[in-house]
Amino acid sequence: MIIRMKYLVGLVLILLLAAGGAWVYAGRMPPPSIAIEKPEKFVGTATPLEVTITSPDAAAMKPIRVVFEQNGKQTTLFSLDEPGKAQVAQDGPNKVRITQEIGKSTVPDLQAGAGKILVTAGRSVLRGMRTLESNTSRDVQVRLERPRVSVISSHHYVNHGGTEFIVYRATPDDVESGVVVGDVEYPGFPAAGATIDGVKISDPAARVAFFALLYHQDLNTPMRLYARDPAGNTARADFDHRTFPKPFKKSTIPVDDKLLDRVVPAILEGTTEIKPDGDNLAKFLVINGELRRKNAEKIASFARQTSPQMLWRGVVFHDFRNNAVESAFADQRTYTYKGKEVDKQVHLGFDLASFTSIPIVSANRGKVVFADELGIYGNCVIVDHGMGLQSLYAHLSSIEVKAGQDVEKEQPLGRSGMTGLAGGDHLHFTMLVNGHMVNPVEWWDAHWIEDRILRKLRGAGGT
Numbered sequence: 001m002i003i004r005m006k007y008l009v010g011l012v013l014i015l016l017l018a019a020g021g022a023w024v025y026a027g028r029m030p031p032p033s034i035a036i037e038k039p040e041k042f043v044g045t046a047t048p049l050e051v052t053i054t055s056p057d058a059a060a061m062k063p064i065r066v067v068f069e070q071n072g073k074q075t076t077l078f079s080l081d082e083p084g085k086a087q088v089a090q091d092g093p094n095k096v097r098i099t100q101e102i103g104k105s106t107v108p109d110l111q112a113g114a115g116k117i118l119v120t121a122g123r124s125v126l127r128g129m130r131t132l133e134s135n136t137s138r139d140v141q142v143r144l145e146r147p148r149v150s151v152i153s154s155h156h157y158v159n160h161g162g163t164e165f166i167v168y169r170a171t172p173d174d175v176e177s178g179v180v181v182g183d184v185e186y187p188g189f190p191a192a193g194a195t196i197d198g199v200k201i202s203d204p205a206a207r208v209a210f211f212a213l214l215y216h217q218d219l220n221t222p223m224r225l226y227a228r229d230p231a232g233n234t235a236r237a238d239f240d241h242r243t244f245p246k247p248f249k250k251s252t253i254p255v256d257d258k259l260l261d262r263v264v265p266a267i268l269e270g271t272t273e274i275k276p277d278g279d280n281l282a283k284f285l286v287i288n289g290e291l292r293r294k295n296a297e298k299i300a301s302f303a304r305q306t307s308p309q310m311l312w313r314g315v316v317f318h319d320f321r322n323n324a325v326e327s328a329f330a331d332q333r334t335y336t337y338k339g340k341e342v343d344k345q346v347h348l349g350f351d352l353a354s355f356t357s358i359p360i361v362s363a364n365r366g367k368v369v370f371a372d373e374l375g376i377y378g379n380c381v382i383v384d385h386g387m388g389l390q391s392l393y394a395h396l397s398s399i400e401v402k403a404g405q406d407v408e409k410e411q412p413l414g415r416s417g418m419t420g421l422a423g424g425d426h427l428h429f430t431m432l433v434n435g436h437m438v439n440p441v442e443w444w445d446a447h448w449i450e451d452r453i454l455r456k457l458r459g460a461g462g463t
Contacts, residue, residue, distance in 0.1 A: 034051065034053050036051055041140060043103075043141070044232045045233055046103035048101060051119055057094070064079065064098070066086075067119075069115065071111065077107075084100075086098055102117075104144075115142050116139050117137060118136075143233060147170065149236065149237045150168060151239040151240075152456075155240065157242050163211070163439075166456070167207070167457065168207055171205050177228070179223060181212065181221055182222065186433065186434045189209065189308050192205075212436055214436055219244075221243075225238075248328075248329075251327065253336070255284065259423060273375070276290075288376070292345065299435065300432075306387065306388050306390065306434075311364075311367065311386035317440075318444075320427065324354060325350060326426055327349075327351035330347070332347075333347055349394070349429055349440070351427070353425060360393050361409075362413055367404070368381060368401045368403050368413075371401050376420050377395065378419025379396040379398065380396065381393045388434040389433060390435075391430070392432060395416070395425075395426060395427065396413070396416060400412055
């Protein structure tokens, strides 16, 4: 009997030690990890909230609670017991993503000023006998007043495929603003202190923006000003504008084996973005389509490097039309091989030719943002002129500048050539507005620049 009691006591002690060890071991297991993805700093009238919680077993996560705290009062935005309007998605076996909105609809007493987001997440272990919890928080600033935006300039006339310019006011200072055409945004830039051909604006709230009606957009595409503060509060304003049609040419480009044997291997040797199979014609079609699109994306990416100041000077940009125009802007090309149609593309620039290997100069003052080989464009230079305006020079036989280099108007950039997808020695030239290719002819016209840009600056109080 005594031996049996000792055995039972020993067994109980062993079980207690095992349970205690399991409890201690469980306490050393990792709790859920919490990341507040959005918002980063600000909360507005309707700001997206995004929280991700990661745990070895997402199904065992409990409790989960998201709270907004302000002035000592807490408002629950989400809990597992009362999820409310929040959306919960399992992002793989170990992650839960919670999305909700912080604003007047979810926090009725929301006020401007400081606030805090608090998140608690637990993980059940030992068959629910123990919960491991994590807590995190983020301080935010609540901004409830919408930004303001209003137009200053007047008479905005936009040619199809062309550029326009607007002067407007946006407050407060830290708002993002500009023009949206359809679904394409063109950011604005501070105008105070900026000088364009001697015209300066002193209003600290003044902004300017170049924008475009792209060749593929409808003439009736809506246009408006927008402003968006860091909290996500938005404002909009309409402005007077008229659009004008411009006929775009259509042409047929015969492709033969001689051209394919010359351009296809050379282009593929200089790019890793595509690896087409098949004969040279099949590879050409991938180059003319997929690589063309990838090149356009890369060209558009250089808009992020634009200077917030206007870099160009002089009334007009260098006019390249003293060379023979081989192809105009937005030429709709049909490619044929052995008399049969094989492809269609739109040519977004001017092809200009005169003599072989002639010096190619910068259209105006600016900074080189790209000077290298670029797929179908061959040896290519892109010059930034500030405020989203850039110029592109392609098919060069040689490049004489480097990225980051400042250049003056009519400073040599290189020499013309037939690199890339070029049938002969010529310059492919185009202008870019926030990375979008636009008709360069307007920039060769002193009357257009006077009416579209300088007049508006003077009318807006420029000196």
